[in-house]
Amino acid sequence: MTATDFALRTHGVGKRYRKGWALRDCTLSLPTGGVIALVGPNGAGKTTLLRLVVGLLAPSTGTVEVLGRDVTASTPQTLSRVGFLAQDHPLYKRFTVAEMLRFGRACNLRFDQGLAERRLAKLGIP
Template sequence: MIIECENLVKRFRRHDAVRGVNLAVPKGAALAIIGANGAGKTTTLRMLVNILTPDSGTARVLGIDSRRLRPGDLLRIGSVSENQKLPDRLTVGQYFDYVRSLYPSWDRGLERDLRRQLDLPPGRALDKLSHGMRMKAMVVGALSFSARAAAHG
């Protein structure tokens, strides 16, 4: 499994932000975490990548306990969040030029294929894209660096 969670719990004061999450995501599968505002989507993702520590339960990503993930491990995990910000003044093409420079394992062929399949216009400014198109650009970015695990919340 690429991602495994057992009874994952996170509390903030007396509020259960995440209660009893169980996941088993096999290699090659995609994970989308959807739900109402305040349902715990972002909190769950933050626990998966060791930004937040679970109060109880366990999470494993790429076979590693999420509490033990190191920065190098994060280079193999792609994620997209509704709260994620894009550099608005860049075009789609400039955005991918920038992101590509950050990842030695970037797959230009996969990027090209995904951009074509998702109709992402390379010359269009990111701030001129619809919300859905901006999300597509982030998904292409999360997948094109040959991520071993990718999640969208």
């Protein structure tokens, strides 16, 4: 298999904060075309791993590749193929609806403005 045959690959990845390691020595390879669940107890590092995968955090050690590219060098084209919804509140509290849509368009090359507007209208959100 080649590097691009994997949706996600990590090698020895870890994230350290002042108090200690949130994730340590994580090595995995997830092939493209599959559905995979990430499960574990609270504090196991699941959210930290996902934040590393989408580039919201930089690893303290190791490497993370998404679709064959190091996440620290990922392009908008690569990251636009990855979906991530954090468990915390995903919206910016001070953004208006229009600002949130503008932000979505700027961050996602495949953003569907029409779909977003139809959903807002269906929900009665001006």
